[in-house]
Amino acid sequence: xxxxxxxxxxxxxxxxxxxxxxAGPYLPKRGALSGIAATGGSLLLSLLLAVxxxxxxxxxxxLYVWAAGEQFTLTFGALIDPLSALxxxxxxxxxxxxxxxxxxxxxxxGEVGLPRYYAGLGLFTASMLGFVVADNLLMAFMFFELVGLxxxxxxxxxxxxxxxxSAAKKAFxxxxxxxxxxxxxxxxxxxxxxxxxxxxxGSFPALADAALNGSGEAVWTPGGLDAQTWFTVIGxxxxxxxxxxxxxxxxxxxxxxxxxxxxxxxxxxxxxTMVAAGVYLVARMYGFYALTPTTLAVIAFVGGFTALxxxxxxxxxxxxxxxxxxxxxxxxGYMMLALGSGGYVAAVFHLTTxxxxxxxxxxGAGSVIIAMHHNEDMWDMGGLKSKMPVTYYTFLAGSLALAxxxxxxxxxxxxxxxxxxxxxxxxxxxLFGAYLxxxxxxPVTAFYTFRMVFLTFHGEPRSDTARDPEPVRWNVKGxxxxxxxxxxxxxxxxxxxxxxxxxxxGIDLLHxxxxxxxxxxxxxxxxxxxxxxxxxxTYLVGGEAGxxxxxxxxxxxxxxxxxxxxxxxxxxxxxxxxxxxxxxIKAVLYNNYYLDELQVWLAYRIEDVAGGADTVxxxxxDGVVNGVSSVSLAGGSRVRRIQTGLxxxxxxxxxxxxxxxxxxxxxxxxxxx
Amino acid sequence: MVPVEWYLLLAAGVFxxxxxxxxxxxDALYFLMSVExxxxxxxxxFVAFALYYGDLTGQVFALFVIALAAAExxxxxxxxxxxxxxxxxxxxxxxxxxxx
Numbered sequence: 001x002x003x004x005x006x007x008x009x010x011x012x013x014x015x016x017x018x019x020x021x022x023a024g025p026y027l028p029k030r031g032a033l034s035g036i037a038a039t040g041g042s043l044l045l046s047l048l049l050a051v052x053x054x055x056x057x058x059x060x061x062x063l064y065v066w067a068a069g070e071q072f073t074l075t076f077g078a079l080i081d082p083l084s085a086l087x088x089x090x091x092x093x094x095x096x097x098x099x100x101x102x103x104x105x106x107x108x109x110g111e112v113g114l115p116r117y118y119a120g121l122g123l124f125t126a127s128m129l130g131f132v133v134a135d136n137l138l139m140a141f142m143f144f145e146l147v148g149l150x151x152x153x154x155x156x157x158x159x160x161x162x163x164x165x166s167a168a169k170k171a172f173x174x175x176x177x178x179x180x181x182x183x184x185x186x187x188x189x190x191x192x193x194x195x196x197x198x199x200x201x202g203s204f205p206a207l208a209d210a211a212l213n214g215s216g217e218a219v220w221t222p223g224g225l226d227a228q229t230w231f232t233v234i235g236x237x238x239x240x241x242x243x244x245x246x247x248x249x250x251x252x253x254x255x256x257x258x259x260x261x262x263x264x265x266x267x268x269x270x271x272x273t274m275v276a277a278g279v280y281l282v283a284r285m286y287g288f289y290a291l292t293p294t295t296l297a298v299i300a301f302v303g304g305f306t307a308l309x310x311x312x313x314x315x316x317x318x319x320x321x322x323x324x325x326x327x328x329x330x331x332x333g334y335m336m337l338a339l340g341s342g343g344y345v346a347a348v349f350h351l352t353t354x355x356x357x358x359x360x361x362x363x364g365a366g367s368v369i370i371a372m373h374h375n376e377d378m379w380d381m382g383g384l385k386s387k388m389p390v391t392y393y394t395f396l397a398g399s400l401a402l403a404x405x406x407x408x409x410x411x412x413x414x415x416x417x418x419x420x421x422x423x424x425x426x427x428x429x430x431l432f433g434a435y436l437x438x439x440x441x442x443p444v445t446a447f448y449t450f451r452m453v454f455l456t457f458h459g460e461p462r463s464d465t466a467r468d469p470e471p472v473r474w475n476v477k478g479x480x481x482x483x484x485x486x487x488x489x490x491x492x493x494x495x496x497x498x499x500x501x502x503x504x505x506g507i508d509l510l511h512x513x514x515x516x517x518x519x520x521x522x523x524x525x526x527x528x529x530x531x532x533x534x535x536x537x538t539y540l541v542g543g544e545a546g547x548x549x550x551x552x553x554x555x556x557x558x559x560x561x562x563x564x565x566x567x568x569x570x571x572x573x574x575x576x577x578x579x580x581x582x583x584x585i586k587a588v589l590y591n592n593y594y595l596d597e598l599q600v601w602l603a604y605r606i607e608d609v610a611g612g613a614d615t616v617x618x619x620x621x622d623g624v625v626n627g628v629s630s631v632s633l634a635g636g637s638r639v640r641r642i643q644t645g646l647x648x649x650x651x652x653x654x655x656x657x658x659x660x661x662x663x664x665x666x667x668x669x670x671x672x673x
Numbered sequence: 674m675v676p677v678e679w680y681l682l683l684a685a686g687v688f689x690x691x692x693x694x695x696x697x698x699x700d701a702l703y704f705l706m707s708v709e710x711x712x713x714x715x716x717x718x719f720v721a722f723a724l725y726y727g728d729l730t731g732q733v734f735a736l737f738v739i740a741l742a743a744a745e746x747x748x749x750x751x752x753x754x755x756x757x758x759x760x761x762x763x764x765x766x767x768x769x770x771x772x773x
Binding site: 640641643644645646647648651652655 | 692695696697699765766768769770771772773
């Protein structure tokens with residue numbers, strides 16, 4: 001049965017893509033209904049797969065061999081283990097809700113080009129699902145690229161306006177920059193191990209582990225490099241793709257611009273597809289990353305830094321979606337921090353909760369944008385709380401989750417990340433720095449989140465549209481309600497702190513799930529990763545339970561502080577901008593630390609270098625080639641004059657040639673001596 | 674018996690006459706005749722060496738060359754006819770189209 005279900009999960013949205021592309025203009029909702037049916041089908045199948053994995057039937061099969069060689073065999077296959085089953089459910093659920101929401105956001109708003117839109121959504125979902133089930137790195141890379149392509153198509157959906165095409169191009173190019181490194185990493189994995197499979201006896205993480213232990217065959221390394229060093233290089237190369245897709249510093253610049261796409265697309269990109277792909281990839285090959293402490297430290301530090309760095313920029317933004325964009329970058333930074341600090345489960349947990357509350361926040365923002373007639377400036381909003389209660393309360397739930405307030409979903413996952421980083425940090429200066437930055441980002445996150453909530457929903461309406469917002473329908477409220485519920489309850493799937501403090505058993509469901517408690521694939525369990533990893537736990541005060549309590553209290557206290565400041569400053573009838581108090585920093589933050597300018601400057605410098613290279617190419621390389629050919633040409637045009645067309649002269653030449661031959665033979669033979 | 678050198682000298686003389694004809698004449702018919710002279714010079718050589726070594730192979734070869742010369746003349750006359758038809762002349766310096 002698996003053999004049918006697994007491809008069907010991926011192919012259903014692909015079929016919806018084909019339907020929307022081929023028959024979209026003739027369908028009643030221009031492809032929305034087929035998309036809803038397909039993603040709904042994928043969701044059901046994903047749930048079924050999850051149930052079967054829970055029943056101990058994990059799946060790791062090669063489905064199609066597309067190139068069989070002597071050294072490498074390139075295949076498509078599927079790997080359904082607890083991690084990918086969980087991710088399948090998340091992706092298909094969010095995709096389904098985004099499709100439903102699009103009925104309200106796109107169809108009801110009278111957008112044109114809807115078949116193209118739904119085709120894009122279908123392909124996007126299919127690519128991400130394909131990426132999730134991939135059983136080897138090359139297949140993952142191919143779907144990774146497809147995801148990038150779809151994001152390009154959807155961000156640039158309103159291609160007649162100037163902003164979206166440029167944002168789409170930027171997203172495409174910046175992520176592609178990271179993907180170059182990823183591609184080189186894939187080739188390096190093939191060259192080193194001869195396989196790119198994620199799981200099983202002959203998978204590359206297993207081979208790498210064996211090579212480092214000395215228990216397996218030695219692997220090829222370039223120039224006899226130390227295996228540990230070479231694996232670190234491979235890990236960092238693949239990480240290039242991750243940094244690009246998951247919008248980590250310094251390749252995060254595409255993500256805020258990607259807000260030019262339609263809001264449901266932003267929800268899909270930020271919650272379940274595209275950005276999640278990077279973090280998922282690290283989790284997928286965590287057995288490999290756990291072997292290289294340097295890579296882990298880099299991941300943790302980049303993550304911690306991005307978490308803080310992006311959060312500071314979110315503080316000064318005026319547009320609803322911009323704030324959310326920076327919060328996404330920041331939250332993915334937390335996930336990277338978790339992965340880098342050995343918190344594999346914590347990262348997957350945050351990936352899950354974040355998927356739900358960030359999809360919720362984006363769809364809530366979409367609802368507000370409908371109500372505000374596509375004005376996204378928070379300074380024109382205010383007082384929407386009483387006019388759109390469903391949106392307000394669900395948005396509030398998402399915001400509480402994002403800010404990490406007890407007992408909403410984000411609290412549990414963020415707390416676990418910080419806990420993992422804290423207990424593994426002693427003796428690891430990079431990790432400790434990353435932890436501090438992560439901790440510092442907590443109050444900033446709470447502050448900008450509630451600044452956004454208060455400016456949007458509280459106070460007095462500050463514009464005519466805010467006084468009389470356009471009502472939204474069931475197709476907007478429905479997805480919001482589902483996600484709002486999830487944002488409240490998802491945290492309860494993994495109440496590790498409660499378990500540790502109260503010493504209860506069995507309420508850390510996600511830990512058990514990812515530890516193959518109910519079934520899974522050998523070598524892909526969180527326990528195995530913890531054994532491979534370089535970290536040991538140190539508890540500060542009062543043992544494990546004490547550390548849990550102190551850590552949770554500190555992060556919750558910081559979050560409440562940030563929330564409180566936002567409440568004092570912005571929860572007033574007519575709030576004013578307080579960002580002027582930041583002085584010169586405001587301009588720096590507002591302009592994203594001038595990183596865009598830096599990248600443009602770098603691009604121009606590269607253009608200069610390219611110009612130089614062009615001169616060398618045109619002048620010297622081509623010069624040599626052209627010189628050689630002009631010598632031949634000139635010589636040819638002289639020498640061809642002997643071809644006179646007169647038969648007598650040919651005969652004379654023949655005779656002369658014969659004579660010359662005779663003379664040479666004679667000289668050699670010594671006739672004339 | 675006549676020494677073999679005499680035959681060789683005769684052949685070389687006939688060959689040079691033929692070569693001179695090919696190089697200096699403009700009339701295609703003279704060409705044919707000159708080529709015939711050169712071939713017969715070769716024949717004389719063949720026969721001379723056959724006599725010198727007491728081996729009949731050279732004579733057989735000479736017979737072959739005579740047959741070949743007959744065929745060559747047929748082809749040559751054909752070319753000359755076409756030449757005349759196209760240029761109204763059999764001067765070999767007139768058709769000089771196929772040059773650089």
